[in-house]
Amino acid sequence: MGFNSKPKSFVKRRGRITANQKKALDSLWNQYIINDVSHIQEFLNGRYSLLDIGFGAGETLISIAQKNKDISLLGAEVYLSGIGSVLSKADRFNLNNIRVVNEDAEDLLQYKIPNKSLDTIIMFYPDPWPKRKHHKRRLIREEFIALLNMKLKPSGIFYFKTDWKDYFNVVSRLFDEDPSWKELNLQDLEEELSDIPPTSFENKAIRANRSLNTKIVRKIN
Numbered sequence: 001m002g003f004n005s006k007p008k009s010f011v012k013r014r015g016r017i018t019a020n021q022k023k024a025l026d027s028l029w030n031q032y033i034i035n036d037v038s039h040i041q042e043f044l045n046g047r048y049s050l051l052d053i054g055f056g057a058g059e060t061l062i063s064i065a066q067k068n069k070d071i072s073l074l075g076a077e078v079y080l081s082g083i084g085s086v087l088s089k090a091d092r093f094n095l096n097n098i099r100v101v102n103e104d105a106e107d108l109l110q111y112k113i114p115n116k117s118l119d120t121i122i123m124f125y126p127d128p129w130p131k132r133k134h135h136k137r138r139l140i141r142e143e144f145i146a147l148l149n150m151k152l153k154p155s156g157i158f159y160f161k162t163d164w165k166d167y168f169n170v171v172s173r174l175f176d177e178d179p180s181w182k183e184l185n186l187q188d189l190e191e192e193l194s195d196i197p198p199t200s201f202e203n204k205a206i207r208a209n210r211s212l213n214t215k216i217v218r219k220i221n
């Protein structure tokens, strides 16, 4: 199945946008949102670059950006409420190392991110689509892993977390069976990645006694 015919990993809905998020979206859109391939390329070029896929409320993006001013952080999110939160915080904390793409991350990777341009891609708690009939909506499958491989620089890192064991097992096996990846432990990572505070989504999963599963892999050459 090609990328275009694949069912989406999200459902189009507007969602609730707070007054603060709306204000940030209205006033900061042009400053932080990028669409053009050339702007994306320019933003990623020449610095350590990280893509956060489905950043939700953006806690991870903001936290890494605050502690690592020398990293270029690109976030992909389809829902405006989360984007509004990130824009508002980026402005409040005066962060100039964040840009946001309001687009399906898969389209972004396929059409707008140059090959071998990212040092790290993180994907924390993507929607697990638990029902079997919806598994085809899950983002990570063989073709998506090939896309990650193409967009990461040599030795680039993919860092995945999920509270859904069966999704984890499938993803873990796909990487284990692919000789172009080597598994890493949290201790193998530099501080900017090993010291990421849990998001509210992760804390909710912990309170609900759901298991937290992590897969970290490095692209071999």
Ligand SMILES: C[S@@+](CC[C@H](N)C(=O)[O-])C[C@H]1O[C@@H](n2cnc3c(N)ncnc32)[C@H](O)[C@@H]1O
Residues within 6 Å of the ligand: 009, 010, 053, 054, 055, 056, 057, 058, 076, 077, 078, 079, 082, 103, 104, 105, 106, 123, 124, 125, 126, 127, 139, 199, 200, 201, 202
């Ligand atoms: C469960 S939330 C996790 C948020 C965040 N990563 C965290 O750890 O708290 C998953 C997010 O992925 C976003 N999402 C789902 N499919 C996406 C896609 N194809 N491209 C970009 N974002 C997507 C959803 O809108 C949602 O905000």
